[in-house]
Amino acid sequence: xxxxxxxxxxxxxxxxxxxxxxxxxxxxxxxxxxxxxxxxxxxxxxxxxxxxxxxxxxxxxxxxxxxxxxxxxxxxxxxxxxxxxxxxxxxxxxxxxxxxxxxxxxxxxxxxxxxxxxxxxxxxxxxxxxxxxxxxxxxxxxxxxxxxxxxxxxxxxxxxxxxxxxxxxxxxxxxxxxxxxxxxxxxxxxxxxxxxxxxxxxxxxxxxxxxxxxxxxxxxxxxxxxxxxxxxxxxxxxxxxxxxxxxxxxxxxxxxxxxxxxxxxxxxxxxxxxxxxxxxxxxxxxxxxxxxxxxxxxxxxxx
Numbered sequence: 001x002x003x004x005x006x007x008x009x010x011x012x013x014x015x016x017x018x019x020x021x022x023x024x025x026x027x028x029x030x031x032x033x034x035x036x037x038x039x040x041x042x043x044x045x046x047x048x049x050x051x052x053x054x055x056x057x058x059x060x061x062x063x064x065x066x067x068x069x070x071x072x073x074x075x076x077x078x079x080x081x082x083x084x085x086x087x088x089x090x091x092x093x094x095x096x097x098x099x100x101x102x103x104x105x106x107x108x109x110x111x112x113x114x115x116x117x118x119x120x121x122x123x124x125x126x127x128x129x130x131x132x133x134x135x136x137x138x139x140x141x142x143x144x145x146x147x148x149x150x151x152x153x154x155x156x157x158x159x160x161x162x163x164x165x166x167x168x169x170x171x172x173x174x175x176x177x178x179x180x181x182x183x184x185x186x187x188x189x190x191x192x193x194x195x196x197x198x199x200x201x202x203x204x205x206x207x208x209x210x211x212x213x214x215x216x217x218x219x220x221x222x223x224x225x226x227x228x229x230x231x232x233x234x235x236x237x238x239x240x241x242x243x244x245x246x247x248x249x250x251x252x253x254x255x256x257x258x259x260x261x262x263x264x265x266x267x268x269x270x271x272x273x274x275x276x277x278x279x280x281x282x283x284x285x286x287x288x289x290x291x292x293x294x295x296x297x298x299x300x301x302x303x
Contacts, residue, residue: 022048022073032057032084035064045071048098053081056105061085061092068096076101080126083107088115097121100144104128111138120144127151129174140164146201150187152176157187159196159219166223168199183210200224209256211235216243218263225249232256238263241286245269255279264288274298 025047027038032055039047044067052060056079068074075098079085082105090112093099099119103126104111110133116122117137123144133156139145141164148165149172150157157180162168170185180196181188187197194215198207203226209216211233218240221227228249238261244250246269253267253276264286267273273290275298282301290296 022046022075024049024051024076026051027053029054029056029060029082031055033059035060045073048073049076049078050074051078051081054083056082056085056107058085058087058089061089065093065096068093068098072098074098078103079105080128081106086110087112090114091117093119095119100124102126104131106130109133111135113137114140117141127154129153132156134158134161136160137163143167146170147172149174150177150180152178155179157196159217162197163219163223165200166225167201169201170199171197188213195220198224198227201226205229206231209233209236214238216240218242219245222246232259234258237261239266241265242268248272251275253277255282257281260284262286262289265291268292271295276300278302 023046029035029038029052080103085105085107087110088108091114093116094114095118097120099122101124106128108128108131113136115138117140119142121144122142127150129151130153131151132153136158138161143166145165146167147170152174171182171187173180173182179190181190185199188195192214193212194217195209195213196217198221200223206229207227208231212235213233214235215238216236219242222242222245224247226249227247232255234257236256237258239259241263243266245265248271250270251272251274255278257279258281259279260281261284265288267289268291270293273293273296277300280302
């Protein structure tokens, strides 16, 4: 076993000079967790585009991840024709810097915590219809993602899944979703029209929150560096934790006339915030609302 492991490591290190001459490879996996036997050892470090069909298991994903990390060569991973795999596991592709384009298997229903976190060159992810859950920080710090389209089947999106995607300009949802919708590239829930996520690289001098929106979700606008101002309708009743945190472009805030609750740290880190007006409907405010708001000079509360 020790000799086999040494050979494996050696074969991953040898092909570094051939990266520029990478090959495209298609593999029909004959059984789950057998991918390692389907790929000749001599090719492991030369493949930059890999298409996989047939059954996949967690062991196959681990093998792909290990090879990709060791060779830093795999760019395109197309698993759309693969089957059986139900989950992209926790940290499965964490920190793989070579990946630029990934297509998920049709069978996958869950993307676990940090599955694609720190894939800093990932610019395209194609989700399968049937995916229902995207977990904590699944795509965190994937800074080349500019657009993402969630499948209609998605029902549970962790709010931190897109944390650190600093060039994200739009979030779309495939037609037919019963849970989420996209309005002009901003993500909302269907049932109560909660604003879930505003793309942090969207460039708005003044963003108008649609009338009928009932709440601003946790972290909804957090780290939106280009946002300068927003207009809030009276339909908004609550503002979540860190909802507008770290938005340096915002200098003045006038909350909608229907707001009753503002949660913890809602405006923390808005370093250029000078003034804010609360409506007379306000009943509850959280802690740390103005942490690190070092330039605030005016706080008004309507009687």
